[in-house]
Amino acid sequence: MAFKELVFSGVQPTGNLHLGNYLGAITRFVALQARYDCIYCVVDMHAITVWQDPAELPKNTREVTAAFLACGIDPKRNIVFNQSQVAEHAELAWVFNCVARMGWLNRMTQFKEKAGKDRENASVGLYAYPTLMAADILAYRATHVPVGEDQKQHLELTRDIAQKFNNDFAVSIRDHGHGDVFFPLTEPLISGPATRVMSLRDGTKKMSKSDPSDYSRINLTDDADTIAQKIRKAKTDPEPLPSEPAGLKKRPEAENLLGIYAALADSTEEQALKQFAGAQFSTFKTALVDLAVAKLEPVAAEMKRLSADPGHVDEVLADGGARAQAIAAETMKAVKDIVGFVRR
């Protein structure tokens, strides 16, 4: 069965939105608008899988929304909303909890990393995170999901859930007139030079919101001076920059900064290396500061302007929530029929 092409993706409102989220996710969301209908979600239900201060969560939800808008996502042409406004995500996630197997979830590396050694004390929600993510995507029967490299495994699990649901309920899907398959096997969209932006302090660690060092990341709300200071202090090695990508092997910090430059300049690693072959890091970092400030300063300014008008941001979320729910409710009605739930 051919599914209507649709993009879905989400960002957690867990504070400290950073350059990794910007390059790995949000700038891609913006670019995809030209080709697809898109649904972009602030996934606040995912956020509470680890403790969130109730006084901070609404602020962070509005901040991610402001970042979407400031980067150029059009909430009229597309749908922008926060997850908890559409109860169907949780409803479908329950069905998927009964489709997914324990063995599948036990393999998820994000849970292992986030739960760490204190696994007994992790929330059940953190363990079940991937089934909610599958529900986010499949409530809209989305065909494409732009994500960073770190989410690839969860996307594969979403495909496994869709496939098992389609197989387990094949007869019922046909009997209820939904063709041969009900859910698409969603494609991840992971490409470009910054699908995994690394920490500025350690080129082997992902740039992350929860890193205790603010110098490990560039936040989207950082001002020009802070961006400059963080880039100047970023870890490097003593060698000059090479002329070929092969010369970046075993130089994770150099590779990371080059990748960031290429992504911000909308070019490739090869092109960036041509420009800086043989240069010292001091020269390269000056160029990187100028580029990062030129790209990020307008985003921060627009986010600040939008933050001063939370009423407008809330309207965007409410309007998006209503439009998202109209689609998700249709999916959920069909899922209830397929599973065999008696409904009104």
Ligand code: AQP
């Ligand atoms: N470092 C990164 N490089 C490229 N893409 C990244 N993403 C996150 N970090 C990087 C992508 O951003 C989108 C939204 O991420 P998220 O907020 O839903 O979750 P996350 O991956 O847990 O974010 P963090 O910053 O890494 O948070 P913590 O510190 O809690 O682990 C996703 O598409 C993600 O791939």
